[in-house]
Amino acid sequence: MKVNAWNEWDPLTHVVVGRADGTMVQAPEPAVVRDWPEYGFPRGSYGPLPPEMVAAANEQLDNLARILEGRGIRVDRPETLDFARAVATPEWSQASMFGAMPVRDVLLTVGNELLEATMSFRSRWFEFLAYRPLIESYFREDPGMRWEAAPKPRLTRASYREGFWEAYEALSEAEQVALVRRGELVLSEAEPLFDAADVARCGKDLFVQLSLATNRAGGRWLRQHFPGHRVHLVTFGNPHPMHIDATWVPLRPGLVLHCAERPAEDELVQYLKVNDWEIVRAATPQRAGPPPLSACSRWLSMNVLVLDPGTVCVEASETAQIEQLGKLGFEVVPVPFWDVAAFGGGLHCATLDVHREGVLEDYFP
Numbered sequence: 001m002k003v004n005a006w007n008e009w010d011p012l013t014h015v016v017v018g019r020a021d022g023t024m025v026q027a028p029e030p031a032v033v034r035d036w037p038e039y040g041f042p043r044g045s046y047g048p049l050p051p052e053m054v055a056a057a058n059e060q061l062d063n064l065a066r067i068l069e070g071r072g073i074r075v076d077r078p079e080t081l082d083f084a085r086a087v088a089t090p091e092w093s094q095a096s097m098f099g100a101m102p103v104r105d106v107l108l109t110v111g112n113e114l115l116e117a118t119m120s121f122r123s124r125w126f127e128f129l130a131y132r133p134l135i136e137s138y139f140r141e142d143p144g145m146r147w148e149a150a151p152k153p154r155l156t157r158a159s160y161r162e163g164f165w166e167a168y169e170a171l172s173e174a175e176q177v178a179l180v181r182r183g184e185l186v187l188s189e190a191e192p193l194f195d196a197a198d199v200a201r202c203g204k205d206l207f208v209q210l211s212l213a214t215n216r217a218g219g220r221w222l223r224q225h226f227p228g229h230r231v232h233l234v235t236f237g238n239p240h241p242m243h244i245d246a247t248w249v250p251l252r253p254g255l256v257l258h259c260a261e262r263p264a265e266d267e268l269v270q271y272l273k274v275n276d277w278e279i280v281r282a283a284t285p286q287r288a289g290p291p292p293l294s295a296c297s298r299w300l301s302m303n304v305l306v307l308d309p310g311t312v313c314v315e316a317s318e319t320a321q322i323e324q325l326g327k328l329g330f331e332v333v334p335v336p337f338w339d340v341a342a343f344g345g346g347l348h349c350a351t352l353d354v355h356r357e358g359v360l361e362d363y364f365p
């Protein structure tokens with residue numbers, strides 16, 4: 001047992017797969033607005049996702065675990081907590097937690113280091129606890145593992161821009177994207193904040209998306225924390241940026257899948273081009289929109305899990321995406337996964353690499 005993963009594509013040998021049990025539409029909090037009246041969750045309401053949705057998601061998560069185990073990959077699962085309970089710090093209280101599905105949001109593996117992200121939602125402040133039994137066991141089993149946690153955030157009112165959502169929803173999409181490009185979204189710069197899923201790893205280069213969950217101070221903290229890496233703070237033309245893995249997905253050395261609806265900055269495009277990387281526009285998803293109660297977009301179609309530089313897991317009904325990756329030379333493993341979307345994402349979101357073979361390399365020399 002060894003913690004080691006430098007990028008998104010080296011051969012995967014050990015992974016964590018999340019669980020849907022107890023996931024909540026979380027109680028209102030400054031970081032996020034949930035408003036799904038057509039599915040029984042009008043703005044301000046909260047509660048557990050329906051049991052039949054939980055059962056369907058768990059079936060697909062268990063199936064993913066079996067597929068990975070069948071390929072010789074060690075799979076671990078988190079503990080679930082009572083996510084319906086209220087939580088508090090000395091500075092605030094929050095009427096519910098969220099869940100233990102998108103493992104990728106909370107934890108980041110860089111080499112032998114497992115880093116707990118700050119998170120930026122009060123409902124997700126304690127989510128690391130769902131993974132602690134696993135992390136403790138890795139720490140016991142692997143003497144070389146480095147266990148780190150970013151500064152626990154305070155998440156007081158000062159961490160959020162006052163009145164952000166009301167003002168933001170009144171803007172045109174172009175005006176919203178202008179704020180995205182400036183990194184002036186719901187999070188203030190009072191303290192470092194980031195979700196692990198805003199980071200895409202390419203060996204010595206870490207691409208960190210500024211988003212609704214990651215602020216500049218979070219990017220600065222990551223840059224200081226990984227002095228041996230080039231940490232790029234990047235934005236995309238997406239009015240609701242949240243996690244980089246349905247927008248900018250490195251597949252193997254020299255190849256990144258990109259959501260064309262969310263254009264990258266020229267600077268980022270140039271950086272790849274001068275290093276002979278190819279940027280491929282992801283195939284159009286099969287769906288017109290996300291499923292009920294999902295905070296994600298239809299672009300979960302490109303939220304793929306690379307098993308090794310020639311093999312990739314893709315959602316089974318995303319036939320155009322499957323075909324595109326086949327043409328790019330991948331063996332595609334189709335995995336039914338849309339029932340998991342409401343629980344926080346796709347195949348990449350739902351997993352965390354604990355171990356991929358391989359060493360630190362510079363792919364942008």
Ligand code: ARG
Binds near residue numbers: 104
């Ligand atoms: N916000 C992204 C989208 O809807 C989904 C990414 C989810 N990723 C994750 N790690 N939870 O396009």
